[in-house]
Amino acid sequence: MTTFEFYSPKRVSFIVTTKNSASELDKCLAVCRRLKGFEDELLVIDGASGDKTTEVVEKYADIVDVFVSEKDFSNTHASNKGMLLAKGRYLKSIAPDDTYYPKAMEQAIAMFDRHPEIDILLCGGTKEKNGKIGYVFIPSGSHYGNKPEDVFLYPRCGVGHIYRRKSLARMGILNLRSLNTDSEFLVHAIYSGAIVRFCRVNLFHHPFSHYDQEFYTDKFWLSVAKRYCSRRFYFKYLLFIKSRHSKIIQVFCYLLKLVRRKIKSSAIKKFLGKKVLPEIVWDGGLS
Amino acid sequence: MEIKPQTFESYCTKRISYIFSTKNRAAFLEKALDNCRKFLEPEDELIVIDGASQDNTREVVKKNADIIDVFVSEPDLSGAHASNKAFLLARGRYIKPLPDDDDYIHPVPTAR
Numbered sequence: 018m019t020t021f022e023f024y025s026p027k028r029v030s031f032i033v034t035t036k037n038s039a040s041e042l043d044k045c046l047a048v049c050r051r052l053k054g055f056e057d058e059l060l061v062i063d064g065a066s067g068d069k070t071t072e073v074v075e076k077y078a079d080i081v082d083v084f085v086s087e088k089d090f091s092n093t094h095a096s097n098k099g100m101l102l103a104k105g106r107y108l109k110s111i112a113p114d115d116t117y118y119p120k121a122m123e124q125a126i127a128m129f130d131r132h133p134e135i136d137i138l139l140c141g142g143t144k145e146k147n148g149k150i151g152y153v154f155i156p157s158g159s160h161y162g163n164k165p166e167d168v169f170l171y172p173r174c175g176v177g178h179i180y181r182r183k184s185l186a187r188m189g190i191l192n193l194r195s196l197n198t199d200s201e202f203l204v205h206a207i208y209s210g211a212i213v214r215f216c217r218v219n220l221f222h223h224p225f226s227h228y229d230q231e232f233y234t235d236k237f238w239l240s241v242a243k244r245y246c247s248r249r250f251y252f253k254y255l256l257f258i259k260s261r262h263s264k265i266i267q268v269f270c271y272l273l274k275l276v277r278r279k280i281k282s283s284a285i286k287k288f289l290g291k292k293v294l295p296e297i298v299w300d301g302g303l304s
Numbered sequence: 305m306e307i308k309p310q311t312f313e314s315y316c317t318k319r320i321s322y323i324f325s326t327k328n329r330a331a332f333l334e335k336a337l338d339n340c341r342k343f344l345e346p347e348d349e350l351i352v353i354d355g356a357s358q359d360n361t362r363e364v365v366k367k368n369a370d371i372i373d374v375f376v377s378e379p380d381l382s383g384a385h386a387s388n389k390a391f392l393l394a395r396g397r398y399i400k401p402l403p404d405d406d407d408y409i410h411p412v413p414t415a416r
Contacts, residue, residue, distance in 0.1 A: 020378045024393050063309065071309050078307040086309030101392070102315050186388035187381065 021183045022106055028056035029126060030105030030182070033113070034095035036064035039073045041113035046077040049111060051119050058082040058105055062095040093198045097190045100182070108180040114224060115176050121218040124301050125179060128216050132303075136184035136211040137203065140177035141299065142221035153177060153223075154297045155215040155304040162213035165204045165245040169238070169254060175199025176221045184211060196237045208245040215304040235261075313397050319347040321396030325386035326404050327355035330364050336404040337368045349373040349396055353386040 031049055035042045042061075049059050060083040063070050074084050083102055089095045100108055107129055111117070125140050139161075144151045153174045155161050161171060178199055188206045195201040207213050235258045242254045260266040322340060326333050333352075344350060354361050354377040365375050374393050380386045387401055 019375050021376050021389050021393070024374060024376070074309070075307060081307050083315060084307050084309055085312050085315070087311045098312050102312070182392065183389070186385055186392055189388075 021186070025104055025106045025182060027058045027103075027105035028054065029058075029107045029109055029122075029179075030099070030103035031057060031059045031109050031111050032062065032096060032099035032103065033060065033111045034062045034064075034092050034099065035066065035070060035113065036089075036092075036095075037066045037068050037070070038113060039066070039069040042070060043073045043076070045111060045113035046073065046080070048117055050077070050080055052111075052117055052122055053080055054123075058103070060099045060102055061085070062089075062099045063087075064089045064095060091193060093191045093193050093195070096198070097193070100180075100185060100190055103182060106182060108182050108185075110175075110178070112176060112223075116222040118220060121220040121299075124218045125216050125220060128218075128301065128303070129179065129181065132214070134212050135214050136181050136188065137206055137213045138179045138181075139203075139213065139215045140179065140218050140220035141215070142174065142177050142219055142223060144174060144223045144225060146225035152297050154217070156296075157217070157298075157300075157302060157304050159215070159304045161215045161304050162207055164247075165207045166247065166250045167207065168200055168204045169242065169246070169250075171215075173200050173203070174221075174223055176223045178203070187211065196234055201241055204241055204245045217298065217300055217302050217304060219299045316395055316397045318349040318394075318396040319345065320349075320398045320400055321390070321394035322348060322350045323353070323387060323390040323394070323399060323401045324351070324404055325353045325355075325383050325390065325401070326357065326361060327380075327386075328357045328359050328361070329404055330357065330359045330361045332404045333361060334364045334367075336402065337364065337371070340402070341368075341371060344371055349394070351390045351393060352376070353380070353390045354378075355380045355386055 031053060033042070033045055033049065053059055059081050061074055061081055063086040065086055065088045071086065074081055085098060089098070096110060107126060121140065125138060129135060129138050141152065141154045144153060153172045155171050159171070161167050188209055188211050191198045191202055203213065239255060239258060242251045256266065256270065260270045322344065324333065324336060340350060350372050351374040352365060352372055356377055356379045362377065365372060376389060380389070391399060
């Protein structure tokens, strides 16, 4: 039987999207040199930059397989072009300002190979904001990916997403009108029945940039929750969002929390003592 | 080694990607492929996405192997799923899905 993957002659398609950021692209392609294996391909999709982007790409001509340079509408538009030109079994977007660890990448791909049923594999990593490090980690036994709400409940970062190209036929490509393309795509994928799993590998380090801030639009996330999540979750999330702005709701939520805690504190809980935060272990397993 | 900036379409090595998505309709497919022969140009490609048919689809495809560039046969969720697979595999500048039970394409309008 001839399958879709028979026509995917490459293993991983690394997609780099860029526009007028030649110096960042230089660093990014240096990272790609360490990540790219002999079975992989590298696609650079440029939005017709006016700087030295072409010279930088020429410097890395030995590793760049596809170089498109033409006007585009957005970073998402460029990513979609990359996805359509890719020939790999797996797709991985590479952002210029992030650090990736090649060993973890190999572990993640090996995990993907072992589990042909997985459509999207999420990998862990670290996020840095104002010098503080936060972990993108989902503990073992979380059964992540069973419902769209999981994307809201656990730490998320698009830097760790790896897609199976074949699965795009079921999930579609990225939404150009979305404010946070990666996370909305993830919610949509889980909603459409895609199998999404978290792999406990430390794949990336993502420094928080001002560009990230525009993603945290309450209105946008509420609309995503309304479209894809259960009504119960939507109202809970709405209350959470409102509580950020209203003192009365904050007090109400605090009281509600106290009441719930009182009800839940059974003898067993008292016996077990304080709730222990999950330990971060990069053991390469699935959560 | 040299790499020049290209446009998206310069990586589209074919002109038109004709797409057939089929399942257990070997007789229809055979007729449609015969019809397709009339307007298929050398710079076009023909993609057949089959949903793991149980009939003689495979034999029909084998018989027309000279015009078929891509043949995928595996279970799929729906006709739309099959078409999407073809969109991802297509290398043409234009994509034309063809229903296997229609006979509406005439060589002359396509060439125009």
